[in-house]
Amino acid sequence: MPYEIPVWFEVTALVVLTLILLADLLLIIKRPHIPSLKEATLWVVFYVSLALIFAVVLLWVTQSPQAMGEFVAGWLTEYSLSIDNLFVFVLIMAQFSVPRRYQQQVLMVGIIIALILRAIFILLGAALIESFSWIFYIFGAFLVFTAWRQAFPSAHEEDAQAEAGIVRFMRRFVDISDHYDEGKLRTVVRGKKVWTPMILVFVAIGVTDLIFAIDSIPAIFGITQNPFIVFTANLFALMGLRQLYFLLGGLLDRLKYLHYGIAFILGFIGLKLFFHALHVNELPFINNGEPVDWAPEISTWTSLLVIVLSMAVATIASLVSSAREKKAVTVDAAAAAVAEEKGTPPTVDQPPSPDDHR
Numbered sequence: 259m260p261y262e263i264p265v266w267f268e269v270t271a272l273v274v275l276t277l278i279l280l281a282d283l284l285l286i287i288k289r290p291h292i293p294s295l296k297e298a299t300l301w302v303v304f305y306v307s308l309a310l311i312f313a314v315v316l317l318w319v320t321q322s323p324q325a326m327g328e329f330v331a332g333w334l335t336e337y338s339l340s341i342d343n344l345f346v347f348v349l350i351m352a353q354f355s356v357p358r359r360y361q362q363q364v365l366m367v368g369i370i371i372a373l374i375l376r377a378i379f380i381l382l383g384a385a386l387i388e389s390f391s392w393i394f395y396i397f398g399a400f401l402v403f404t405a406w407r408q409a410f411p412s413a414h415e416e417d418a419q420a421e422a423g424i425v426r427f428m429r430r431f432v433d434i435s436d437h438y439d440e441g442k443l444r445t446v447v448r449g450k451k452v453w454t455p456m457i458l459v460f461v462a463i464g465v466t467d468l469i470f471a472i473d474s475i476p477a478i479f480g481i482t483q484n485p486f487i488v489f490t491a492n493l494f495a496l497m498g499l500r501q502l503y504f505l506l507g508g509l510l511d512r513l514k515y516l517h518y519g520i521a522f523i524l525g526f527i528g529l530k531l532f533f534h535a536l537h538v539n540e541l542p543f544i545n546n547g548e549p550v551d552w553a554p555e556i557s558t559w560t561s562l563l564v565i566v567l568s569m570a571v572a573t574i575a576s577l578v579s580s581a582r583e584k585k586a587v588t589v590d591a592a593a594a595a596v597a598e599e600k601g602t603p604p605t606v607d608q609p610p611s612p613d614d615h616r
Contacts, residue, residue: 261322268486271312275493278308282497283370286362293362298505305498309333312494316487324558328482331562332491335481335523338569339474340495341513342408342520343372343466344503350462354455360441364456365500368463375467376492379475384485394535397476401528404473408521428461473524480527480534481561512580519572526564530556 293301313333317326347368351361386393428434433452439445445454478488536553539545 261320261325263316263320263325263484263486267319271490275490275497279370279373279493279497283366286366286500291362292358293501293504295505298501301501302498302505305494305501308497309494312490325484325487327558327562328484329487329491331558331565332478332481332487333494334562334565334569335477335527336474336492336495338516338520338523338565339470339477340499341502341506342516343470344499344506346466346470347463347503350459350466354459354462356456356459357438360438360456361503362500363441364459364463365503367460368467369496369499371460371464372467372471372496373493375464375471376475377489379471380485380488380492383475383479384483384488387479387483391538391540392535394531394538395541397479398528398531398535401476401480401524401531405521405523405525405528408517408524410517428458432457434458476531477524477527480531481558513573513576514579515572515576516569519568522568522572523565526568527561530561 310330313326313330316329317323320326347365350356351364356364433450434457435445435447435452435454437454438456439454441456442454443456443460444451446452474492475488478491482488482491533553533556536544536550537555539549540547544550
């Protein structure tokens, strides 16, 4: 059923969320530091709780479970894609050897760039959807392609390589020092003002954000076409991203199957968009320009269930696999230690010889 969100609520919500984001930014500027596990956990819990409270308030204001369901499904989708974004951030931080003390600052700038880019894409997407219903076919096909690309582990390395060309271009035409000067963008070397490597980090993060914005906006438009819900879902998904970066830490390397869960979600939403496109079809070469009645309509709650199950299965499978690998390494190390104490070399599994099969 259609619902309407009051303008006063939209304005109030955006003002409050912007103030929270600015307060978070000022905190980083005034006190750059490495957050403890407890601090990072409390911030992540705060932002997740804030998103859930917002969903309940949205239900109360609109009196529409559909509006709440669309926001939660959209937020979870963008949150999962944002976690995937962290993998690339880790590669960038390592590539440029960003001091851990200033990684919060880099992440916050990256989040602000992401919000600006996504706001632009949301406005463009909403305008295209309103003017051209066939854009759902393109969005659907793009998401299926993105899902296929996401399913391969090389996707993150390709994203990192995509921004490397721009970084090389900047180094050729811009004077950049070899060392960081705290968190500054500009420094003085031999009496000459030059940029610090921090500018390269910001450019790399910005290009990465652009790539992920292109991927994520069609995905959430497959769940809801309300621009306010689309933007707030993106906002809540990004707000706790820097704390999540420090909370997960080494856990990111253990989430080896996460990209499969995200790929399944993107493929599912791409299929949903294609079915929706058939429902509002206006293309003359498909069913003579008439809507296709046989196409199934996938509900918001079905989408929400698929998103939650996909992420849960991918996360649990990753942690179980990581635990088994860790146990195997521990057993091998223990066997090697025992063998060393006895003065005999540890046994190593050899491939079977041809005689073993006779």
